[in-house]
Amino acid sequence: MRLRLTDIADRVADWFYPRVCPGCGELCDRPGRHLCWSCFARLDLHTQAHCSVCGHPAEGRVAHAFVCGACTAAPPAFDRARSAGRFTGVLREQVHQFKYSNALWLKNDLADLLQGCLGAHFAPEAVDVVLPVPLHPARQRERSYNQAGMLARELAQRIDRRFDDRSLVRTRQTETQTHLDAAHRRSNILGAFEVRRPEWVAHRCVLLVDDVMTTGATLAECARVLKKAGARTVWAVTVARG
Numbered sequence: 001m002r003l004r005l006t007d008i009a010d011r012v013a014d015w016f017y018p019r020v021c022p023g024c025g026e027l028c029d030r031p032g033r034h035l036c037w038s039c040f041a042r043l044d045l046h047t048q049a050h051c052s053v054c055g056h057p058a059e060g061r062v063a064h065a066f067v068c069g070a071c072t073a074a075p076p077a078f079d080r081a082r083s084a085g086r087f088t089g090v091l092r093e094q095v096h097q098f099k100y101s102n103a104l105w106l107k108n109d110l111a112d113l114l115q116g117c118l119g120a121h122f123a124p125e126a127v128d129v130v131l132p133v134p135l136h137p138a139r140q141r142e143r144s145y146n147q148a149g150m151l152a153r154e155l156a157q158r159i160d161r162r163f164d165d166r167s168l169v170r171t172r173q174t175e176t177q178t179h180l181d182a183a184h185r186r187s188n189i190l191g192a193f194e195v196r197r198p199e200w201v202a203h204r205c206v207l208l209v210d211d212v213m214t215t216g217a218t219l220a221e222c223a224r225v226l227k228k229a230g231a232r233t234v235w236a237v238t239v240a241r242g
């Protein structure tokens with residue numbers, strides 16, 4: 001099998017600068033990646049039954065399709081949302097390093113999880129455009145990059161779909177959602193997004209990408225304004241579920 005130039009470059013780079021696994025600190029044995037096979041096997045990936053709308057894992061054994069209480073009480077605007085794994089252990093550390101510590105070299109490891117989740121729960125060929133959840137310009141200047149934007153761009157390239165980080169914008173800087181409950185998250189994020197180029201999303205299947213989903217309030221608000229702008233379908237995929 002012929003190697004791509006990027007594969008050759010990775011092997012040369014690994015020879016001079018061996019990759020160290022962020023999970024265990026040992027040399028990585030996965031070509032072109034940083035998380036080793038042993039740590040990868042320990043990731044708590046979602047494989048059990050889940051809500052057919054938001055993807056929240058079911059407690060106990062469930063053998064039939066169901067909609068969780070939260071989605072029944074307040075149906076989100078997105079048509080479907082899924083996360084690759086639980087926001088715990090090594091996966092939590094990876095996301096935190098990527099998001100807050102400029103560990104941009106973890107992009108491919110995290111994009112692998114997004115791509116696997118997308119293939120398992122969606123029809124990638126049905127996606128028309130891939131959008132990241134946007135940061136407020138002040139927050140992006142502070143951080144210097146949007147982690148969701150980097151992941152969305154990589155995923156769009158892998159599935160050969162258009163990447164768009166200009167149509168959906170964040171117009172209001174909100175209080176951090178970290179310590180808010182579900183109801184306060186919804187009210188905090190309400191009206192924080194706007195679609196500036198509705199013609200780019202109208203009548204299309206839009207895939208929203210973010211790093212972590214907790215209650216789904218942010219993704220639901222993004223989906224609400226996208227649907228208002230004419231999007232036909234809004235799917236959401238994240239690396240982890242908090």
